[in-house]
Amino acid sequence: MDEEEFHLYNQEREISIGYMVFDGFAPLDVFGPLQFISGISADFNMSLSIISKKAGPISTYVPLHNIDDGMPMKETISASVIATHSVNDAPSLNLLIVPVSDIRYGGIGNRARFMGNDTWIENFVASRFNATDFVASVCTGAMSLAKAGVLDGKRATTNKLAWSQVIPFGNNVTWVPNARWTHDDKIWTSSGVAAGMDMTYALLRWLYGDERVNVTMNAVEYAPHVDPHWDPFSVVHNVPGADHAHSLKDLVGPVGYDN
C-alpha cells in the first residue's frame, strides 16, 4: 500500500503497544515517548501494556554505584511506575518499545548489579519479534535488541556516551554514529534518552501522517529534531566516525511552521 493508504490502515486498526520497564529505567526514556503516544491515543485506537519480569511497581532507583571511570556516585531519588503485565501474560503486540538497559551514571557495567545473568528482556524481545509489526529502542535499549539478535544485518544507533559498550553486541549490525534515530525495516532505534522523543515523533508521523500528530506536538509545546542525521552528541562523546564538519546546533521550532 502507498503512504496514504498506510496511514489510513493504521488510523483504522487498533495498535497494541508494549513498553518494557525494569529497575533503574530512565524515566524520560519511557514517559517522553508515552506523552506523545498517549496524546495520539485520544485520536486513534491503541492499547498499552507496561511489561516487566513481574507485574507491579518498578522503580527508577539507582543505588550507590561507580561510574565507568570509577567515580563514586550517590544513590538517586526515584519514582515507581506500575507494570501492568509480566512477560508471561503480555498480550499480542504490534509495537514493542525497549528503553535504556543501563543506569544513567553507572553505564553498562552496573547493569549486572540489577540484571545479573538474567536475560528476560532479551528473551522476551526474541520471542515476540516475528509477531510484532515494529520494535523500537530508546537509548541503550538497543543493547537489548542486539543481544536478542533482532538487529543482525540492520542499521541501528544508541546513546553516544555508552557507544563503545553497546556496539560489540549483535552480528553484522551497522551501528550509525551520526544518528538521532534510525529506521530500518521493522526496527527503530534512537540515540540517548531525549532522542527517544524525536524518534517517536518520526514514528508516529510515519504511522498516522502529520495532521493529528502535529496537533499533539504543538499542544505539548515540544519542538522536535526532525533530521535523523543531526547528532552533536556523537561529537560531545567522541564516537568514532562522528561528523565534526557540521554545527553541533539544530534549528528547531513548532512543527508545521516554516519560519
Add this chain to the structure above:
Amino acid sequence: MDEEEFHLYNQEREISIGYMVFDGFAPLDVFGPLQFISGISADFNMSLSIISKKAGPISTYVPLHNIDDGMPMKETISASVIATHSVNDAPSLNLLIVPVSDIRYGGIGNRARFMGNDTWIENFVASRFNATDFVASVCTGAMSLAKAGVLDGKRATTNKLAWSQVIPFGNNVTWVPNARWTHDDKIWTSSGVAAGMDMTYALLRWLYGDERVNVTMNAVEYAPHVDPHWDPFSVVHNVPGADHAHSLKDLVGPVGYDN
C-alpha cells in the same frame, strides 16, 4: 550570599522535593523534569516525595471527553505512577513542583470532571508555600498556583493553548505571553508540558551551577532551550501579545559548546 556561595550552599544541603500528581496528569510534565533532577541526585543530596490526595497509584488516564471546541475525543492509554505520600503526611519541602492541572486534549473545562470542586491541590500549595524555598509549575500547573494565591503580584506563564483559560486566575499576576519559563522570587513557572524540561535545566543550573548539571544534560542527550523569552507557541496558539517579529525557531545544541 553570592552566586558561587549559593551553589555551594545547595550542593552541601539536602533539598527535599515534592512533586504533585493527580488523575489525568501529563506524564512528560512530571518525568521530563524528574529525569534531570534524578540524574543530579547522584551528585547532590536530594529527597523526593510524590504527593497526591492519597498515596498509591495515580493514572495518566483521560476518559472520553470533548475538547474545548466540542470535538469528541477517545479515552487515552495510560500509565500509573505511585504517589509515595498524601497531602496529609508529606514531609517538609524545599522545592514543590506542580504539573499540568488540566487534560491534554480536554482543556481546563474537563478538569471539573476529575476534580469537581475539590481544591486539595491549591490548599496544599497555599499551606506549604511559606515554608518552601521555591515553588515551580509546569504547563497549566500555574493555574493551581494562581488559585492558591501564590502568584499574586508575580510574573508567571503557562501553556499557550490553554492561555485564555488560565490567566483569569490570581490577583495582579503579570502573565508573560512570550516566555518559555519565568523566574520571579520564589516562583518558577513554565509554558506547556515540554517547556518544563527547559525550566528545570535553568532551575538546576541556578541551584547548583553548570558543571554537574551540564554533564547530566549531555548524558541524556537533551538540547535545552536556554532563552526564557523563546516562545513560538505563543504565536502558534494566538496568545495576545505574542511576538510575531522573531523567527519561531531556536538554535539548540549540547550545553557547553558554542558552535
